[in-house]
Amino acid sequence: MTYLALDAAEIVGTIERLRGRIEERFPGSGLGRVCGQLLEIARNARERAVWIAKPILPLRIASAALAVVIIAGLSLMVIRLRPPPGQFELGQFIQVLEAGINDVVLVGAAIFFLVTLESRIKRRRALRALRELRSIAHIIDMHQLTKDPERTNPAESELTAPELARYLDYCSEMLSLTGKIAALYVQDFEDGVAVQAVNEIEDLTTGLSRKIWQKLTIVAGQT
Numbered sequence: 001m002t003y004l005a006l007d008a009a010e011i012v013g014t015i016e017r018l019r020g021r022i023e024e025r026f027p028g029s030g031l032g033r034v035c036g037q038l039l040e041i042a043r044n045a046r047e048r049a050v051w052i053a054k055p056i057l058p059l060r061i062a063s064a065a066l067a068v069v070i071i072a073g074l075s076l077m078v079i080r081l082r083p084p085p086g087q088f089e090l091g092q093f094i095q096v097l098e099a100g101i102n103d104v105v106l107v108g109a110a111i112f113f114l115v116t117l118e119s120r121i122k123r124r125r126a127l128r129a130l131r132e133l134r135s136i137a138h139i140i141d142m143h144q145l146t147k148d149p150e151r152t153n154p155a156e157s158e159l160t161a162p163e164l165a166r167y168l169d170y171c172s173e174m175l176s177l178t179g180k181i182a183a184l185y186v187q188d189f190e191d192g193v194a195v196q197a198v199n200e201i202e203d204l205t206t207g208l209s210r211k212i213w214q215k216l217t218i219v220a221g222q223t
Helices: 008-025 030-053 057-079 090-145 161-187 192-222
Strands: none
Touching (some): 008 030, 030 090, 057 090, 090 161, 090 192
């Protein structure tokens, strides 16, 4: 058993237990429904992360075959080149050289496009999923924004200080798990753009959690 990688099944199980705790403490609450959405996202993330980590063999084979065809065609063209009859002037040589350089650049660009096609397809899918996580993080934050730690009097608020502390703690846990779900996408997919997007989500959830802990500090001072 390794402890050097995130276990998607454990993340899903943790969110399931968290949802159960929220429903037990705050039955029928909006926070519980949001946690249910987070659970669904985590389940989808597990399948998406597996898909992203696997090579797309048909695409790799097709790209390799096309690259070979392009290189073979260019090589054949070079082999069949013959100098024009008569004197070969410098101007003609420069024109041929420029044309050859342009062909090499175009071939290189085509091969680069084929080689990176798989990564770009996976990156697009990962970024689409990460936008979903960014949205759920803001939704969680909206739930805690309405909770004022200065108003924990039962006559003024629907939540007592212990209940508010527990509610905010649940929000913080959900934000932490959101960051863990994001990390699943780049655990076996080394793409700079996707890694940067995951880092941004982790920074976002950390910053939102920091605001929650500031509220928890105020609540703790009242109990």
